Amino acid sequence: GAVVSQHPSRVICKSGTSVKIECRSLDFQATTMFWYRQFPKKSLMLMATSNEGSKATYEQGVEKDKFLINHASLTLSTLTVTSAHPEDSSFYICSAIRDSSYEQYFGPGTRLTVT
């Protein structure tokens, strides 16, 4: 099956700093990647849809200036949490799809803790 990796798996950063999370499709080209946020014991909340070479489409209520998404290639999308605050602490999960595939391939997630 298709493999999606995320790096780092865990990150602790200080309030006010920025942190970048990478999402890579290892064995396929992902035309579209998604970024989700998951609070403890809650469902996945779609933050944005990322298409290679174009601007990300953000869901309502998600601050695009705070959560910067770059989909620079068909195998890499990055999420940068800028000027992080403790309330940004969460589990961030990316997923990727291939053309003509109904299935999303999820990364293992990144647990962000802002102190």
Place this chain on the structure above:
Amino acid sequence: AQKITQTQPGMFVQEKEAVTLDCTYDTSDQSYGLFWYKQPSSGEMIFLIYQGSYDEQNATEGRYSLNFQKARKSANLVISASQLGDSAMYFCAMKNTGGFKTIFGAGTRLFVKA
């Protein structure tokens, strides 16, 4: 608007027994896909099973089967012969065919008792 409803926040099942996790959905689209994912405590999302809205047969994947009742807009997951490793969070999800967005239900936490 599309919506996925999972009404069981938590479920208990005895090891080796079968369990049904409920999922109902709402959509005005004719063509859509329904998914079930498992999320263990490690956090990874594991794809379990898929049902297309035009599929006439219920999907099955090993111990997992999807009880698809289109008229009732329900897509319940049946896990047969539960194992201790099945203890996890389970999410029902839906995506329009040809669309990109997937919406998720609130999830059901399954506890398998020895």
